Amino acid sequence: MSTLSERILGASAGEYVDRKVDRAYVHDGTGVLTLETWKQMGAERLSDLPEIYVCFDHIVPANNSTTATLQHELREFACGSFLHFSDIGGGICHQLMSEGIVLPGEVVVGADSHSCTPGAFGAFATGVGATDMAAIWLTGETWFRVPDSIGIHLSGSLKGGAEAKDLALSYVGRLTMDGGTYCALEFVGDGAKTLPMDDRLTLCNLSVETGAKTGMFYADDVTVNYLAAAGQKVRPQVPEPCTYSRELEFDLADIVPLVAVSPRVDKVKPVQDLAGLSLDQVFIGTCTNGRYSDLARLAKIVKGKKVAVRTIVVPASREVLAEAIRTGVLADLVGAGCTIGAPGCGPCLGAHMGVLGEGEVCLSTANRNFKNRMGVGGEIYLSSVATAAASALSGEITEPEVD
Amino acid sequence: MRGAGHAVCLGPDIDTDVIIAGRYLRTRDHSVWVSHVFEDLDAALAGQLNGAVIVAGKNFGCGSSREQAAIALREAGVSAVIAPSFARIFFRNAINVGLPVIECSLSCIEGETVRFDLADGWVAAGGSQYPVRPLSPRMREILTAGGLVNYWRGGR
Numbered sequence: 001m002s003t004l005s006e007r008i009l010g011a012s013a014g015e016y017v018d019r020k021v022d023r024a025y026v027h028d029g030t031g032v033l034t035l036e037t038w039k040q041m042g043a044e045r046l047s048d049l050p051e052i053y054v055c056f057d058h059i060v061p062a063n064n065s066t067t068a069t070l071q072h073e074l075r076e077f078a079c080g081s082f083l084h085f086s087d088i089g090g091g092i093c094h095q096l097m098s099e100g101i102v103l104p105g106e107v108v109v110g111a112d113s114h115s116c117t118p119g120a121f122g123a124f125a126t127g128v129g130a131t132d133m134a135a136i137w138l139t140g141e142t143w144f145r146v147p148d149s150i151g152i153h154l155s156g157s158l159k160g161g162a163e164a165k166d167l168a169l170s171y172v173g174r175l176t177m178d179g180g181t182y183c184a185l186e187f188v189g190d191g192a193k194t195l196p197m198d199d200r201l202t203l204c205n206l207s208v209e210t211g212a213k214t215g216m217f218y219a220d221d222v223t224v225n226y227l228a229a230a231g232q233k234v235r236p237q238v239p240e241p242c243t244y245s246r247e248l249e250f251d252l253a254d255i256v257p258l259v260a261v262s263p264r265v266d267k268v269k270p271v272q273d274l275a276g277l278s279l280d281q282v283f284i285g286t287c288t289n290g291r292y293s294d295l296a297r298l299a300k301i302v303k304g305k306k307v308a309v310r311t312i313v314v315p316a317s318r319e320v321l322a323e324a325i326r327t328g329v330l331a332d333l334v335g336a337g338c339t340i341g342a343p344g345c346g347p348c349l350g351a352h353m354g355v356l357g358e359g360e361v362c363l364s365t366a367n368r369n370f371k372n373r374m375g376v377g378g379e380i381y382l383s384s385v386a387t388a389a390a391s392a393l394s395g396e397i398t399e400p401e402v403d
Numbered sequence: 404m405r406g407a408g409h410a411v412c413l414g415p416d417i418d419t420d421v422i423i424a425g426r427y428l429r430t431r432d433h434s435v436w437v438s439h440v441f442e443d444l445d446a447a448l449a450g451q452l453n454g455a456v457i458v459a460g461k462n463f464g465c466g467s468s469r470e471q472a473a474i475a476l477r478e479a480g481v482s483a484v485i486a487p488s489f490a491r492i493f494f495r496n497a498i499n500v501g502l503p504v505i506e507c508s509l510s511c512i513e514g515e516t517v518r519f520d521l522a523d524g525w526v527a528a529g530g531s532q533y534p535v536r537p538l539s540p541r542m543r544e545i546l547t548a549g550g551l552v553n554y555w556r557g558g559r
Contacts, residue, residue: 041555070429113492372424
């Protein structure tokens with residue numbers, strides 16, 4: 001009788017284990033330091049155990065020549081070592097891992113805190129720093145403390161203007177910024193089965209904002225069908241009765257549109273409490289909400305209208321962008337006055353492509369609203385795509401209309 | 404695994420973005436991280452860190468996995484960070500770069516001398532001694548080696 005983490009890691013909560021890593025990934029930010037540290041370890045060869053990926057997503061295309069030089073060195077190394085390499089424009093590492101790469105039951109480690117995202121496939125997926133990743137390059141494995149698990153029981157289905165992002169902000173608000181520390185979040189119950197993969201990815205993505213090691217869904221028919229469409233044949237995972245260290249319950253029908261107020265992701269309020277707050281920028285994208293379904297939902301709301309405030313849309317991957325072109329979603333967004341960025345992280349981390357000025361306020365679909373993150377003196381509020389879309393049209397925080 | 408320093412007191416939920424901002428990450432020059440450490444929290448802090456023991460509130464190092472946060476503190480001369488709890492990626496990063504991180508609830512008096520001994524498992528300040536949550540055997544080995552680079556370079 002085990003949690004999903006215990007099953008995948010093959011030990012009980014609290015035990016320390018060394019585990020072979022199935023897939024290991026870095027981006028242009030953490031990859032540079034990983035490479036430098038791996039060389040310092042005296043490495044002459046890469047472990048042939050894990051599949052190693054290098055995905056350029058954080059500052060793409062490079063914003064200055066220092067960044068370009070660092071990226072050049074990492075690109076040369078990745079290509080010269082025959083690693084899986086995704087250059088600028090390919091997309092966000094977590095999204096690429098979610099397009100038919102990560103499979104149920106795998107141990108996946110990324111050098112980025114949001115590497116918890118592909119836990120949505122029933123994998124044990126978590127983030128580490130550059131030096132831990134360098135050791136994985138060297139040895140093909142790493143150590144874990146098998147986490148306690150928090151059961152998040154979902155019932156019902158989402159209604160009205162509410163999205164998975166609102167559910168994500170709900171659980172972050174309940175658990176707070178450290179309520180999940182050292183734990184895994186398991187999303188279970190009949191409500192979990194109603195959620196498509198994109199929603200599951202959004203929910204797992206925010207798990208680290210509670211301090212959690214990962215967020216996980218059991219692979220079910222939704223997972224199997226999603227991966228089948230990407231050419232992967234997998235089997236569902238059957239949940240066993242298990243003991244959770246803590247349990248939360250959510251009826252999805254009760255979820256309402258929410259906003260996380262600057263500068264804390266756990267300071268969550270109903271959109272209507274903030275209605276009318278004037279905005280300087282709206283940003284739709286990131287590993288939280290930059291998938292095709294997000295862009296399609298945005299287009300449905302802004303099509304044929306004009307945004308009232310500068311609105312930056314960054315697709316999470318080339319695949320997402322291509323789909324948005326194919327279906328006409330991109331034309332609708334451009335027609336509504338949105339600015340489209342190259343696939344990647346966009347301005348989320350405050351490096352380029354939409355950094356805020358002193359005193360400016362941004363409503364963002366990302367996952368972090370820390371002080372000064374998107375620019376010194378700028379304030380970030382976090383919301384769903386529907387809330388961001390309605391707010392882009394009015395220029396102020398606005399409750400989305402019910403479908 | 405034994406040391407001392409003057410206390411620098413910080414609040415809870417210190418995220419790695421305020422330890423070192425994203426705009427300073429893209430460089431190999433570690434001195435850049437030292438000169439901008441905590442800039443978005445309090446620019447005066449950078450000058451107080453040499454020989455310091457940071458005594459912070461819960462959830463220190465939350466947010467981004469950027470290892471530059473732990474490196475910046477180490478290079479700035481911080482002897483240890485003490486907090487009731489840490490974000491797990493920062494905790495691993497700190498040990499991996501040889502920066503002692505100590506789980507302990509300690510009320511902080513600015514400038515007071517704080518001593519610690521990780522082998523014996525205590526922190527002392529203001530004439531009292533406090534127990535700390537012990538590191539796992541693996542983490543102790545890594546920290547004793549001076550970090551994960553040395554740990555692996557030691558011919559394993």
